[in-house]
Amino acid sequence: MMTDSRENKKVLIVDDDPMLRSMQKLFLGRHFDVDVAADGLEALEKIKYFMPDLALIDIDMPRMDGLTLMKELNIQIPGLPIIFLSGSGDLDKIQQALSGYTADYIMKPADNTDLLIRINAALTSSEKRRKDSEKAIAAATKELRDIKLEIINRLAKAAELRDPETGMHILRVGYMSGQIALASGFDAKFCDLMVFAAPMHDVGKVGIPDHILLKPEKLTFEEFEIIKNHTTIGARVLSGSHHQLIQMAETIALSHHERWDGSGYPGGLSGAYIPVEGRITAIADVFDALTSERPYKKAWPAEKAFLEIQSQSGKQFDPELVTCFLNIEDKILKLKDKFMDEFK
Ligand SMILES: [Fe+2]
Ligand SMILES: [Fe+2]
Structure with a gap:
């Protein structure tokens, strides 16, 4: 008794024998979504609007035979499982041709139950291959993202560690900036870029002499x-980067000390003339600096720091962004907790 039927799976039957074709269609149609073609060329036409999950293919057919069709299908639908229906005379030919392809064969005349078992097995392993490759791609993507984050943080750390800030400050400014952007209605891509770009706000400190940077x-x-x-x-x-992330980091590095009222540096820009990425980072950077301990000061309590940010609304900071920032106090405090300072 077959229980593993998959009505939603599509099977393409390619056979030049009309009787065999319609019998298989009748039987397999009870288990799958089925379409038929009389030869390789017709099959290639069919797949333009019927994308099969598996093809059941005869070997000897006019116009285009099964083995040629397999090669074509392999190019057009990589990984498509194929089962050949073959006469005994074709065995050597098939075994040679199959090496390197995702294909199986079954002898004619095929018993219906056998056929169904083989189709289900081929579909199962093709599904597993698909899931495995999706997992591998997701893992590789995550690794790239992690490497990217690590390189950025190490670059930022190289600059920050020269002054009394910590590596955790860099991480927090990144995540807080991402949260402020999110609360201000920016899309997920922008917020994600903020998380990675904001930590680089002070990379330019590498160019400041120690006797000034570290002067108590x-x-x-x-x-x-x-x-x-x-x-x-x-x-x-x-x-000079072509990457959006580094371009954003450049903008932030240049504009994170501009002030809403125009009294900041280096450009003395005001209001909306200050790039929003810089306006966002400014709030995260100042809030985090206030609530962090430094050799020359104790950490401010969060309440006091929130009040300070509020009091600078419209002066140092963009008032709309300050409102968004104050709306997510709980999230900001969670980030503060999650990325606590380590000892240097
Ligand atoms: Fe700075
Ligand atoms: Fe900073």
Whole structure:
């Protein structure tokens, strides 16, 4: 008793014997969605609008024989399982031809039950191959994403570790920026890019001399002018890329110290003239810096830092983005918890 029938699977029967064709169609039609073709050329026409999950193919047919058809199908539908129905005289020919292809054969006259078992087995293993390759692609994609994130973080860390910030600050600024973008209605792709691009906001610090970057006392006017250059240096490090992610990181590096009221640097841009990526990162960066401990200050309680961000709405920060940021306080606190500072 066959229980493994798959009505939703499509089987293409290719045979020049009209009687055999219609008998198989009648029988297999009870288990699958079936279409028929009288030879290889007709089969190639059929697959333009009937995409089979398996083809049952006769060997000797006029116009285009089964083995030639197999090669064509293999190009047009890679991995399509094929079962040949063959006379005993064809065996050597088939076995030679099958090497390297996803194909099986069954001797004529085929017993219906045998045929159904073989079809189901071929469909099952083809499904498994498909799932395996999907898994392999997903794993490779994840690995690439992880490598990308790791390289970005290490690059950002190289800059951040020179000043009293930690690697976790970089991660948090990335994830918080992604959350602010999401809360502001940006699409998933933009938010994802923010997660990866925002951590690079301070890469330009690699170009700032240690005696200024690490100076514990208040900076002189001239020293602060030099610190400001980390924005343009960062943009230069990241410039000229064809990749959207690095282009976004360049924009952020250049604009994350601009202020909504125009009093920021390096461009003194104001309002919507400041790229939104920079406006978002600015909020995440300042909030995270306030709530982090530094050698010269204790970490602010989150409540106080939220109030500070709010008080800078319309001054340092984009007021609409501040509203979105304050709407997701719980998510921001969770990120703060999840990526706690490690000791350097
Ligand atoms: Fe910065
Ligand atoms: Fe930062």
